[in-house]
Amino acid sequence: MTALALEVHDLHKSFGGMKALDGVTLEVAPGEILGLLGPNGAGKTTLVRSIVGRVVPESGTLLVFGSPPGSAAATAARGWVPQEIALYSLLTPAENLWTFGRYQGLSGRALDSAIAQSLEWAGLTDRRKSSTRTLSGGMRRRLNIAAGTIHQPRLLLLDEPTVGVDPQSRERIYAMIEELKSRGVALLYTTHYMEEAERLCDRIAIIDHGRIIASGTRDALVRSTLGTDQAVTIDAEAPVEAALRARLEAMGAKVDGARVTVVAEDPPEQIRRLLEAFHTEGADVRDLTLKHASLEEVFLNLTGRELRE
Amino acid sequence: MIGAIARNRLWNLRHDRAALVLSFVVPIVFFSIFAGIFGGAGRSSTPRVKVAVVDEDGSDGSRRFVAALKADRALDAVDTSPSVGSLPGVRFTATAAEAAVRGGAFPVALVIPKGFGAHPIRFGPAAEGPKMTVLSDPSDPIAPQVLAGLIQKTAMVAMPDAMARAGMEEIDRWGGGLTEQQKSTLEGNLTSMRGRAAVAAVTPRPGEAADGLVSVERRDVLGRKKDHGMVAFYAAGLGVMFLLFSAAGAGAAIIEEAESGTLDRILSTRVNMTTLLAGKLLYLAVLAATQLLVMFLWGSIAFGLEMRGHWTGFLIMTVATALAASTFGLLLASVSRSRMQLVALSNLTVLAMSAVGGSMFPRFLMPEAIQKLGLLTLNAWAIDGFQKVFWREEPVSHLWPQVLVLLGIAAVFFTIARRAARRWEQT
Numbered sequence: 132m133t134a135l136a137l138e139v140h141d142l143h144k145s146f147g148g149m150k151a152l153d154g155v156t157l158e159v160a161p162g163e164i165l166g167l168l169g170p171n172g173a174g175k176t177t178l179v180r181s182i183v184g185r186v187v188p189e190s191g192t193l194l195v196f197g198s199p200p201g202s203a204a205a206t207a208a209r210g211w212v213p214q215e216i217a218l219y220s221l222l223t224p225a226e227n228l229w230t231f232g233r234y235q236g237l238s239g240r241a242l243d244s245a246i247a248q249s250l251e252w253a254g255l256t257d258r259r260k261s262s263t264r265t266l267s268g269g270m271r272r273r274l275n276i277a278a279g280t281i282h283q284p285r286l287l288l289l290d291e292p293t294v295g296v297d298p299q300s301r302e303r304i305y306a307m308i309e310e311l312k313s314r315g316v317a318l319l320y321t322t323h324y325m326e327e328a329e330r331l332c333d334r335i336a337i338i339d340h341g342r343i344i345a346s347g348t349r350d351a352l353v354r355s356t357l358g359t360d361q362a363v364t365i366d367a368e369a370p371v372e373a374a375l376r377a378r379l380e381a382m383g384a385k386v387d388g389a390r391v392t393v394v395a396e397d398p399p400e401q402i403r404r405l406l407e408a409f410h411t412e413g414a415d416v417r418d419l420t421l422k423h424a425s426l427e428e429v430f431l432n433l434t435g436r437e438l439r440e
Numbered sequence: 441m442i443g444a445i446a447r448n449r450l451w452n453l454r455h456d457r458a459a460l461v462l463s464f465v466v467p468i469v470f471f472s473i474f475a476g477i478f479g480g481a482g483r484s485s486t487p488r489v490k491v492a493v494v495d496e497d498g499s500d501g502s503r504r505f506v507a508a509l510k511a512d513r514a515l516d517a518v519d520t521s522p523s524v525g526s527l528p529g530v531r532f533t534a535t536a537a538e539a540a541v542r543g544g545a546f547p548v549a550l551v552i553p554k555g556f557g558a559h560p561i562r563f564g565p566a567a568e569g570p571k572m573t574v575l576s577d578p579s580d581p582i583a584p585q586v587l588a589g590l591i592q593k594t595a596m597v598a599m600p601d602a603m604a605r606a607g608m609e610e611i612d613r614w615g616g617g618l619t620e621q622q623k624s625t626l627e628g629n630l631t632s633m634r635g636r637a638a639v640a641a642v643t644p645r646p647g648e649a650a651d652g653l654v655s656v657e658r659r660d661v662l663g664r665k666k667d668h669g670m671v672a673f674y675a676a677g678l679g680v681m682f683l684l685f686s687a688a689g690a691g692a693a694i695i696e697e698a699e700s701g702t703l704d705r706i707l708s709t710r711v712n713m714t715t716l717l718a719g720k721l722l723y724l725a726v727l728a729a730t731q732l733l734v735m736f737l738w739g740s741i742a743f744g745l746e747m748r749g750h751w752t753g754f755l756i757m758t759v760a761t762a763l764a765a766s767t768f769g770l771l772l773a774s775v776s777r778s779r780m781q782l783v784a785l786s787n788l789t790v791l792a793m794s795a796v797g798g799s800m801f802p803r804f805l806m807p808e809a810i811q812k813l814g815l816l817t818l819n820a821w822a823i824d825g826f827q828k829v830f831w832r833e834e835p836v837s838h839l840w841p842q843v844l845v846l847l848g849i850a851a852v853f854f855t856i857a858r859r860a861a862r863r864w865e866q867t
Binding site for chain 1: 701704705706709710867
């Protein structure tokens with residue numbers, strides 16, 4: 132049986148009486164991308180730092196491909212891309228990669244080859260001899276990722292890898308991550324961007340107050356949290372009159388000026404009845420949308436906070 | 441608006457307590473150090489010139505002269521070598537005194553030749569007779585000057601009868617002869633003068649000056665290397681001071697790494713803290729050794745410092761000094777919480793160590809208490825070692841005390857730095 136890329140069970144850690152991790156349990160299978168979502172201060176950073184061996188938990192189990200985080204096997208199997216641009220800004224990209232490659236035990240031709248491949252992968256071959264501080268924000272982010280993957284880890288911890296990056300560069304980083312996944316690398320991906328989590332992650336774990344409060348695929352999370360209901364929104368041409376308002380509210384709709392919203396268990400039937408009421412009262416409809424509940428709504432529902440709070 | 445800017449800076453200073461304290465401590469520390477060095481601590485701390493005295497004459501006059509030198513508060517005159525265990529000290533010979541000066545035990549020695557008691561002074565440059573010899577170490581340009589002046593003063597004060605007798609003989613010789621009655625009267629006065637001399641000699645009055653009647657010959661026992669020796673002194677003194685500054689500056693890299701998150705990243709790889717510090721020590725030591733090498737080579741090219749024949753000693757001292765200075769840089773970086781603290785701490789410690797340790801001002805010119813305090817600094821040991829190599833040209837085997845102390849300092853500093861660096865390790 133293949134060992135899990137990451138196995139965390141009942142992990143506890145406190146700082147001065149503050150519980151940073153309060154029984155965290157999660158798993159990441161080889162080749163899987165697990166998105167870790169949580170508001171600031173939820174315990175994401177402490178969890179990631181525990182996995183890379185920089186924080187020692189008080190209790191619980193933490194294994195990287197079956198090995199404890201401080202072991203040589205875990206160090207070799209694990210890569211970490213911190214949220215900060217943790218690079219030497221005066222050095223060139225090639226020199227930065229050489230440094231972190233050596234620190235991960237690479238040498239000789241293997242190191243030279245890894246540097247060339249990493250530069251190519253990050254689209255920085257042309258800038259290999261530039262000073263890192265002269266690179267654009269997106270280039271530095273890509274180099275930051277390349278420095279964490281130069282030793283070809285089987286588990287990669289990515290901490291907000293697209294913070295402050297323009298949309299074009301973000302697409303490039305997505306492509307790099309998808310390539311890692313295609314190589315079978317397991318990823319633990321922390322982000323504040325819902326669209327990233329929805330696009331890249333196979334599963335999502337939501338952490339709050341040091342606990343994993345929900346986990347699963349995006350659809351499973353939505354289903355288990357908000358059910359299968361869909362949101363119907365109708366925008367009228369003019370503010371809704373009293374007679375129409377009374378008929379709509381009788382159907383369970385909320386009316387706010389010209390906007391009408393209703394959570395629909397049977398959208399086709401309910402939409403037909405709503406439009407019929409508009410027609411009967413002689414009101415015109417400007418727009419109508421039908422939408423599944425989003426991950427953002429799941430998060431809001433579970434934590435009571437916006438993700439960016 | 442200007443007030444708001446000033447207030448903002450004041451808040452910044454108030455929140456960095458270490459910087460706040462150091463802002464006031466640094467000036468006080470430096471004031472105290474320099475006041476101590478340059479005599480602010482009172483007359484009792486004024487450095488006394490150590491003199492090895494050799495009395496080859498052994499006459500009544502020379503003995504009185506030696507006794508007067510010993511009584512002079514400006515001198516620390518010694519005519520016997522120090523006792524070793526139960527073996528008593530022996531009286532200095534000219535050879536032993538020269539060796540003592542050459543070895544750095546005394547900055548100056550005085551050899552009183554045979555016949556001095558009979559003819560202590562001479563008139564005119566062409567006059568013949570015994571000459572005193574001052575054997576000096578050119579590393580201390582002040583000691584022979586002080587001694588030369590005090591020789592004249594001591595002779596006048598301690599031996600007035602001999603001076604007057606010599607004068608009387610000259611009058612007798614050039615003035616056509618004294619009558620027996622005149623000679624008898626003068627003889628009586630000379631006896632009286634001799635009686636008062638001992639009292640006057642031990643209570644010197646300020647302002648008493650030499651007039652050069654006693655013939656003194658000065659010889660630098662290391663004279664051949666005089667100029668080169670001073671170059672070596674400044675190369676070592678300033679070199680060590682700047683080594684400490686640059687080591688502290690380079691040590692700041694670890695604080696920058698901690699602040700940028702790079703240190704976290706490094707420690708998540710195969711590199712642990714001990715390996716990291718050892719790697720940084722290697723870099724700092726190589727950098728420091730190269731700095732010293734460049735400094736001495738420049739001294740050789742521009743100022744004629746003789747490197748040939750000194751390479752082995754130079755390399756030994758360079759390695760030991762570079763290691764000690766590098767670990768000092770690591771120590772400062774590991775105990776500082778921010779770059780601002782590191783700058784303040786390094787300014788305080790490096791300048792204080794350099795002042796007391798002899799990088800700015802030769803230690804032998806400092807009060808004895810500060811000279812001893814200087815031994816707590818690595819500057820003093822490094823400078824002493826380089827002095828032995830370039831100035832005194834001592835064999836390499838004589839460097840062991842300096843090398844041992846510097847390596848000991850390096851070991852202690854590295855150990856403390858490693859312990860302080862625990863705060864960057866796992867939490």
